Amino acid sequence: MNSQPKQLTLDQWQPRYDDLCRAGLQERFYGGPLQRHFKAGDRRLGRLRFDNSPAALGLWNLVLSEDDRLRLRQEHGSKIIGTMKDLGTTPIIAYAFDNLAAFYPDAAWWIPCFKQQQDGLFDLADRYGLDASFCPVRAMVGAFVNGRHFPLPDALVCGLGATCDDFAIAAARLESLGYDIFWWEMPHRRRPENDEPAVPLPNGQTAPHTQFAQVRNELKRLADHLETIAGQPLKQERLAAILQKTNRIRRCLQTLQSHVFTAPRCPLPALEMMLAEMLAIHFCSDPDETERVLTDLLAEVCRRLQNNMAVLPADAVRVYWVNPPADVAALNLLEQCGGRLCGADFMSPHALRPIDPCDAPFDGLAKAVLSDPMIGPARQRAETILHQIKTVGAEAVVLCRIPGASHCATEGLLIADFIRKHTDCPVVDIEIPTLIDPYEASLRTRLDALMETARIRRRQT
Numbered sequence: 001m002n003s004q005p006k007q008l009t010l011d012q013w014q015p016r017y018d019d020l021c022r023a024g025l026q027e028r029f030y031g032g033p034l035q036r037h038f039k040a041g042d043r044r045l046g047r048l049r050f051d052n053s054p055a056a057l058g059l060w061n062l063v064l065s066e067d068d069r070l071r072l073r074q075e076h077g078s079k080i081i082g083t084m085k086d087l088g089t090t091p092i093i094a095y096a097f098d099n100l101a102a103f104y105p106d107a108a109w110w111i112p113c114f115k116q117q118q119d120g121l122f123d124l125a126d127r128y129g130l131d132a133s134f135c136p137v138r139a140m141v142g143a144f145v146n147g148r149h150f151p152l153p154d155a156l157v158c159g160l161g162a163t164c165d166d167f168a169i170a171a172a173r174l175e176s177l178g179y180d181i182f183w184w185e186m187p188h189r190r191r192p193e194n195d196e197p198a199v200p201l202p203n204g205q206t207a208p209h210t211q212f213a214q215v216r217n218e219l220k221r222l223a224d225h226l227e228t229i230a231g232q233p234l235k236q237e238r239l240a241a242i243l244q245k246t247n248r249i250r251r252c253l254q255t256l257q258s259h260v261f262t263a264p265r266c267p268l269p270a271l272e273m274m275l276a277e278m279l280a281i282h283f284c285s286d287p288d289e290t291e292r293v294l295t296d297l298l299a300e301v302c303r304r305l306q307n308n309m310a311v312l313p314a315d316a317v318r319v320y321w322v323n324p325p326a327d328v329a330a331l332n333l334l335e336q337c338g339g340r341l342c343g344a345d346f347m348s349p350h351a352l353r354p355i356d357p358c359d360a361p362f363d364g365l366a367k368a369v370l371s372d373p374m375i376g377p378a379r380q381r382a383e384t385i386l387h388q389i390k391t392v393g394a395e396a397v398v399l400c401r402i403p404g405a406s407h408c409a410t411e412g413l414l415i416a417d418f419i420r421k422h423t424d425c426p427v428v429d430i431e432i433p434t435l436i437d438p439y440e441a442s443l444r445t446r447l448d449a450l451m452e453t454a455r456i457r458r459r460q461t
């Protein structure tokens with residue numbers, strides 16, 4: 001079952017899958033060949049390159065089966081909570097109840113990519129007032145209107161306050177369509193005044209104690225609301241158990257990232273690394289399976305490292321990537337141009353850090369919320385990214401802009417300028433549309449030029 005690491009097309013995966021089955025592949029209840037997702041409408045899979053390991057197969061199957069698994073849970077009596085915007089915190093509270101399952105409708109962001117825009121979600125969003133001047137998150141409104149993707153949630157909660165304009169407008173549009181939303185306040189994180197009581201955050205920054213106390217109260221109010229929906233009290237032992245599981249998941253992901261990003265030769269492709277990171281945000285609606293999938297991926301990476309196996313050439317350029325690409329195929333393109341991922345800020349680093357077990361649960365959760373890079377000054381995000389670029393020894397940086405995204409409008413420029421000012425690492429600032437196909441030639445040229453510049457710099461140092 002073990003073999004040389006390789007990236008396969010969807011068609012190449014089928015014989016590999018058949019071989020694995022003959023060799024006794026054990027799959028979970030959501031397992032099966034990747035082809036079935038393509039046949040069900042995820043046409044973008046036909047354009048991607050996948051890692052050939054059984055562990056990566058499990059990862060893809062977990063991600064692509066989420067809607068079906070949520071529907072199954074709803075049929076079996078669980079309430080489905082659509083948690084919006086905070087990325088990584090609300091789901092922990094929801095999973096402390098045995099009859100709630102949480103997911104992010106925000107992830108509809110990627111539906112038009114996976115469906116190769118055959119889903120009509122952007123047109124539908126446009127009809128409801130969110131045109132192409134908005135970021136791809138507008139697809140979420142279309143997905144609620146046509147009800148053909150995720151199951152319609154039993155309740156919706158949304159972080160409000162330091163939320164970007166695009167998301168605030170999309171969520172408000174949902175409310176205007178009759179969806180009842182529980183709003184909770186995520187304040188814009190500010191630097192504490194000189195003599196102001198402050199709280200240290202897991203990201204190394206600090207927040208005023210008043211903001212910390214406010215978020216903690218908001219999360220308790222949110223927990224009270226979830227108690228009402230669940231029809232049961234929040235049990236402290238269940239909250240402690242899910243926090244422990246969350247930390248196991250996040251530590252496993254951190255180890256995976258550290259092994260992959262620092263290995264002399266890259267043992268796992270960028271696309272699978274990004275999906276692995278997405279699992280930590282809300283456990284892909286199943287914390288147990290998320291832990292299992294990440295453990296399998298880590299074991300596969302360890303096996304490859306022990307056997308000096310790699311999936312990319314040894315001279316691949318070490319690239320730090322900023323923001324998730326609207327078209328996931330862009331990460332394949334990076335590798336085809338000679339790059340490899342050595343670090344990334346996909347806008348959710350606060351969801352990847354373990355919650356401090358020494359903190360009371362709601363204290364730790366409030367600190368996690370306040371660590372969100374997207375609710376603080378762009379300058380702080382730039383400083384963190386620069387620190388990581390230096391720590392991981394990146395040779396080049398891709399600053400990926402998202403079409404229409406209000407958060408990218410000035411932030412991208414600021415981050416790019418900041419990196420250029422403080423390092424001689426080459427930076428490219430590119431917009432990745434929902435489908436890169438019509439722009440592939442020009443994107444390839446820019447990425448090729450970035451790799452060439454990085455290689456020249458490598459020879460000179």
Ligand code: SF4
Nearest residue numbers: 135137164405406407
């Ligand atoms: S990608 Fe940017 S603009 Fe779009 S919802 Fe996320 S933070 Fe907002």
